[in-house]
Amino acid sequence: MKYDTHSELTEERLTHVSQIFKALGDPTRIRILHLLLDRECSVNEIAEKLEMNQSTVSHQLSSMKKIRLVKSRREGTTIYYSHDDKHVIDLLTEAINHACHN
Amino acid sequence: MKYDTHSELTEERLTHVSQIFKALGDPTRIRILHLLLDRECSVNEIAEKLEMNQSTVSHQLSSMKKIRLVKSRREGTTIYYSHDDKHVIDLLTEAINHACHN
């Protein structure tokens, strides 16, 4: 029997992990998540700060919500988004910090 | 002046980080890197183990080499690949380990 110190890479885990990384593999989504590091933001707030189309921001938020990277909360007509996966946030900040010391 | 505990997300860092994550955001490349966790492998070896086309494997290795995720070493007609970015390997194993405890 083979001795292996690494976790087995099942099909299910492979799909999940690649899905997460794929979500992080886009500048727009990274910028959005970076904005959400500290605090929640509304869709318009994000669109204005990043100087992007409201539709684009909404679209990306929707895709990230689908895989539970962010969550939303309604307050009147405004919807506030915040991150919803501490581990993914850790992966992101680690990568950014590392990029600062290249 | 705004007090911020997070690293500034410059355009250069954004490009670099999203590039890394994009590379990790594909099942094929993850499987290749997972094979290379412990030891170097030849192109054919990878292709056989993953039951994939030689051309496809070579292509993905080439794309990962371009951004220095893997490196290669020639021995006769055989070329052995191994990973070349400890930090990226850490990101990957962390993500896989986490996927094991979801």
Added chain:
DNA sequence: TTAGAATATTTATATATGCTAATATATGCA
């Protein structure tokens, strides 16, 4: 130098992705 093995590259194709404009939906308020 010629044949064979291992890898790389080129080309083609199908699919996925990101963005935008336009439209739709939902909420609050007069």
Added chain:
DNA sequence: TGCATATATTAGCATATATAAATATTCTAA
């Protein structure tokens, strides 16, 4: 109800991506 605001969704387009087949390159050995 009717209107304004905020967000979501749809449709279309241009680009990027992953894969595979075919071909080219590089090296070894006879």
